[in-house]
Amino acid sequence: MEELSYEQARAELAGVVEKLEAGGATLEESLALWERGEHLASVCQRWLDGARARLDAATSTD
C-alpha cells in the first residue's frame, strides 16, 4: 500500500473533489474518483489522529 504524507493526501483529495464537482466524468470514473476521495480523506484523518495522539502522549508524560 502506498504511504502518502498528510500533505500529499490532502492535495490529492482537493483535486479529486474539484474533478467530481466539475462533473463530466463517466459514472465509472466518478465512482472510482469518489472511492479514491474517501480513501484519501481517511488517510488524512489517520495522520491527524496520530499527530494528536503523539501530542497527548508527550504532554501526559510531563
Added chain:
Amino acid sequence: MVRPSARPARRAVIRATVVRRRYADAAMTTPEKKKSTAEEPFPVRVVSQMISAWIARLGWVWVEGQVAQISRRPGTSTVFLTLRDPSAEMSLTVTTGRDVLDLGAPQLSEGARIVAHAKPDFFPGRGTFSLRADEIRQVGLGELLARLEQLKKLLAAEGLFDKARKRRLPFLPGTIGLVTGRASAAERDVLDNARRRWPAVKFRVVNTAVQGPTAVPQIIDALKVLDADPAVDVIILARGGGGVEDLLPFSDEALCRAVFGCRTPVISAIGHETDVPLIDFVADVRASTPTDAAKRVVPDLAEELRLISQARGRLQRAVRHQIAREQQRLDAARSRPVLANPQAMVAQRAADVEALRQRAHRTLGHRLARADTELHHTVARLRALSPAATLRRGYAIVQDAAGAVVRAPADVAAGDALRVRLAEGELAAKVVGT
C-alpha cells in the same frame, strides 16, 4: 689618509694596551689554564677572586624592580634592599648608602618601585653578592600610570586586545577555575552567586596573593595549572576593590601575556566597576565585579527552566493549532456534497435514466397515435376510391381471363371467357361476337 706624524704615538698606545692585557691575563687566567684537580684543588681565596672578577665584568647597569624589604641597620650607613621582579619569582639584594636613599627616594617604603644605578659586588668575606647602588630613584605613581598607558598601547598594537581573538564563554561550563585571594570577599561573591544561579556548578579554586610582589608569579602559575586541567572550561580571575597600587599586578605585562596565552576562556573580575586594569582588555570577558563574573559564567537555572517551559508551551500550542486547522480543512473537504452525499452521484443518473425512459415512452405513444389516425384516413380514402358504390348503381366491370379490365370490344375475341363483377357478386360470361 695616514698622517705619518701620528704613527709612532699610536703604536706606543697599542703596545701599552697589549702589555697591560698580558699582565691582567697573567693575574686572572693563570689558575684557569692550570685547571684544578682533586690532587691540586684551588684554595678558597683563589676561587673567591675568580668569582669576584667574573661578577665585576657586568659593570654598571640601570635596574628596575619592586622593593620587597628594606633594612636600615642602626649604627651603619649601609641600607639593604630586597629588589624583586614584579612579574617573576626573582630577586636581588641591593646595598646602598643612607645618603643615596635620602637623596633619590626619601619616603621609600616596601612595595614601591625603584630604578637604581648599580654594579654587582662580591663580598669575599661571606661569599655573598649584591648590587651596589650609587643612585636610586623612586618611580612615582604618575610615572607608573604613564607607563601603564604606554604598555596598553604596546599590547593593543600587538593585538592582545583584539575583539576577534576573544573566545566565547561556554553556555554551561563543566568546571570553573577560580584564581583569587584566600577567604576573600571576591572568592565568596563568585562562589555564592554562581551556586545560587546554578546549584550544580563545580569550581576548582586556586588561592594566590592578589597584591604585592608575589602576586603576579603566583597568579601566572595558577593560570597555567587551571589552563592545563582539561575539566576546566573557563577561568575567573577575581579580586575585590583596592588602591591603584594594589591593583597594579593586574596590569602587569607578563600576566597580560599569560592570560592572552591561555587556551581556556578567561573572565577578569578585578575591583569595582570603575577599575580598569589592563587585564580587563586582554581577558575574553570583562566582568565589572566578582558578582558580575558569577552572573556571566553560569546561566540562571530558574530562568532557564522558565524559558524551557515557555518554549514547550508555545511548541504545543503551535502543533495543536495546526492540527485543528488541518482538521477543519479535512472536514470541509468531506462535507462537500460530492463526498458527503455520494448517493447523489447515482440518484442524479437514475433520474436522468427515468426521464429518458419517460421521454422515449411519450415519443412512442405519440407516434402510435399518429399512425393510428393515418391508418384511419387511409382506410377512409381507400374506401372512398372503392368501385362498390358504382357497382351498386348498376354498373358492371368486365375483366378478361387474365383479370384485365375490358374497356373496348377490340380488347377481346369471340369465345374469350369474361368475368363480370356486379355489386352483389360476379358472373362468368363468354364473348359470342364483337
